[in-house]
Amino acid sequence: MIGGGARRSGALWxxxxxxxxxxxxxEEAVAVRDALAVLPRTxxxxxxxxxxxxxxxxxxxxxxxxxxxxxxxRLARGRRALTPLLTDSPLPTEGSTCxxx
Numbered sequence: 355m356i357g358g359g360a361r362r363s364g365a366l367w368x369x370x371x372x373x374x375x376x377x378x379x380x381e382e383a384v385a386v387r388d389a390l391a392v393l394p395r396t397x398x399x400x401x402x403x404x405x406x407x408x409x410x411x412x413x414x415x416x417x418x419x420x421x422x423x424x425x426x427x428r429l430a431r432g433r434r435a436l437t438p439l440l441t442d443s444p445l446p447t448e449g450s451t452c453x454x455x
Contacts, residue, residue: 403417
């Protein structure tokens, strides 16, 4: 025998039984992921690169080989599309009035 010790029979130590399971994603994270999945690819791409990858509009434009104005439009349209998906109330429509206190 190498090492002179007795071999342990059976499976490895039940290490996984002692580890706590990591928490899953928060409700907000799931809602954002689901809402982003609904958007057109170009809007989703711009939003993810800008807000999650922390890239500037210029960096995104260079990466995607599009003008900066295109990136800005995709970000604006994506944010506008996300708003009703992530809030309880939809955006006011054109011509509607909102009461102010």
